[in-house]
Amino acid sequence: MTLMQLSSEYRKSGELCRQRQEELSLRLERANLCETDKLRLRRRIYVLGVMARDSIATSRYLENYYGDDKNAGKETEYVC
16 A cells, blocks of 8 residues: 555545534534533544544655655644
């Protein structure tokens, strides 16, 4: 597996986390849940956000692992 393929897998994983996060957010808004269930759901949504951010950041890091000629010598910031 190449770094670009691995990067692609991380990106897909991050996007799936974001999709699930959106689904759970809609459920939180629409469902009639007790406060304990709402709290648990909010925690799951938060954790999915962290996982998505980290997966996409890792994907970007791997995409640029060897750098590129036009940005050689410049500091690169990896943000989501």
